[in-house]
Amino acid sequence: MKKILSIIITKIAIMVLKLKKKGSSFPGKIALKICPDILKHVSKNVNTILITGTNGKTTTTALTNHIFNNSFINCFSNYTGANMLPGITTTYIKNYNLFNKKVSKTAIIEVDEASLKYICKFIEPKIIAVTNIFRDQLDRYGEVYTTLNHIKEGIKLCSNSKLILNGDEPLLCSLEKIYNSKYYFGFENYKSNSNQENLNVEATNCKFCGSPYEYNFITYNHLGNFKCSRCDFKREELDFSVADILENNINESIIKIKNNVITINQGGIHNIYNVLCAYAISSVCNIPDYIIIDSIKTFSNVFGRQENFKIKNNDITMFLVKNPAGFNETLNTINLNKQNEFYLGFLLNDNFADGQDISWIYDVNIEMINDFKLKEVFTGGTRTHDMGLRLNLGEVKNINIFEKYEEILDYLENKENETVYILCSYTCMLEFRRFLYSKKYIDSIW
Structure with missing residues (x-):
């Protein structure tokens, strides 16, 4: 009874707030007050993909959703924001069918890094994708290793989930004692203007022995083709990689992944990473390359993001x-x-x-x-x-x-x-x- 009441009241709250053009976290707070484990119930029969990380979550989520829609997959997403437990609960309840509970759907969900463990308590996703880890909101997240630990706590609750990780991110390649299936994305090569003296000091030393990393190249900040200067820790072999950048201006990028030439309607290396992550997710879900490539080309920028x-x-x-x-x-x-x-x-x-x-x-x-x-x-x-x-x-x-x-x-x-x-x-x-x-x-x- 609590479950049904929670869903009905939340759906009414969603409709009222939609008329007022308000945000989407409040209905989820109501639902969780009435039925604290409501997310477990409304996420049944849903193939969930969770996307987290410091930067690029929203764009990657929106692009992945766009690709899945173009593949005629019945899906929903929260790419307009509300990426903590109440907002995500709202998203699932909004898309929950009280009269046909067996309808199979796919959820493509952006998750705040510190909230991943709370979401994974109720949902075991098919895929968890992590874009990167940078210093962000020090008063809330602390330093990068705190953020890494938040993400690890969530992943450890989901032993059957496939992981899609930024292979150019040393912090994500150091996920020891995590035995999930892993897929890595990154750059095969890059003509870099960066040097190690300009790097964020929190992420330039090996997590295992403390020695500094050496880089074949740096894409930006501490991302790149790295190896430890002392022990055998190094970048993992990439499953999905940018082979070449044919064009990169402020309005668009043209890249090669495998033998595919892909046009991106945004400039910047960070946006290439977002596309690469969405490409990897879609490929692991067996979406054909031609649909992925066409979808990337027709993707519009998310509000406030370029x-x-x-x-x-x-x-x-x-x-x-x-x-x-x-x-x-x-x-x-x-x-x-x-x-x-x-x-x-x-x-x-x-x-x-x-x-x-x-x-x-x-x-x-x-x-x-x-x-x-x-x-x-x-x-x-x-x-x-x-x-x-x-x-x-x-x-x-x-x-x-x-x-x-x-x-x-x-x-x-x-x-x-x-x-x-x-x-x-x-x-x-x-x-x-x-x-x-x-x-x-x-x-x-x-």
């Missing part, structure tokens, strides 16, 4: 940034625009979902933007002055500091035919998009 729109006649691209690794890689991606001068915005909040400790902005290589073809920069959000200070310390010129989104919009509306890149922390992205939606500059909140 999202393109217009303000008046200005071209705006919005990027989500939430940690030093992602921020630096986003700046590297923007720097692929070598032709046009542009404006650059930084919107920073310190809400719980952003991480209340913003000291991480001092680990960002903000000085690199002094070599960009910049016209001006601007800041916004609750920590607009802190971001302005960071830019000032980086000797960046022409800084405009705004207190309100209205001021930013007025600033942009007075430009003509300009290119603008805006980097937002998570809640800034949500707030600014909602504000732009109210001004009819974007078509939907999600």
Whole structure:
């Protein structure tokens, strides 16, 4: 009785919140209050794929969902967010059929790294995919080994799940005493401009003997073809790999996987990793290459993740940034625009979902933007002055500091035919998009 009551009340709550264009975690909280193990019941007969990791979860989840839909697989996903237990519970209940419980579906679910163990308590997924592990929200996750342990705790509850792991990530190749079937993705080779002196120190030493890694190449941050300088720990053999990058500009990448030439409608190495992870998941699920390739080509950017729109006649691209690794890689991606001068915005909040400790902005290589073809920069959000200070310390010129989104919009509306890149922390992205939606500059909140 509790189960049925929980499902009915939650479905009503979902409908009410949908009318109000609100988020999707609250109905799940109601369901869990009424029936704490409701997720176990509503996930029966569902083939679940869980996607976790620090960066790239949302895009990888959305792309995988797009590929599965194009394969005519009956699937659902939470790629608009809500990746903790209440939000995931909402997603399953929303797609649960009270009158036909035996309908087989596939769920492609983004999971917060620290929440994986709570989800795996109720669900044994067919696949767990992990994109990467970087320093992120130090006040919540701690350092990278804490995040790794969160993920391991979840995996250990799911001995039959297949693991799809970033093979260029030393932390994921060190999953000792985990005996699940494993598939690794990464780069066969890469012409790298990075060097080990620029690396995040938390991830450059061997987890087994403590000696520093040596790299044949680095793609970004601490990802690449590594081996320990002392013991025999090294990168695993790759099952899915990028053989070549034929093109990489700010708007698109063209890569080779096996003998397939694949066009990606986003630039940047981080997006190639997202595609590679989705490709690996789909291949392990026996989806034909031609469907995967066509789906990647037709995939549209997820809201707030390299999202393109217009303000008046200005071209705006919005990027989500939430940690030093992602921020630096986003700046590297923007720097692929070598032709046009542009404006650059930084919107920073310190809400719980952003991480209340913003000291991480001092680990960002903000000085690199002094070599960009910049016209001006601007800041916004609750920590607009802190971001302005960071830019000032980086000797960046022409800084405009705004207190309100209205001021930013007025600033942009007075430009003509300009290119603008805006980097937002998570809640800034949500707030600014909602504000732009109210001004009819974007078509939907999600």
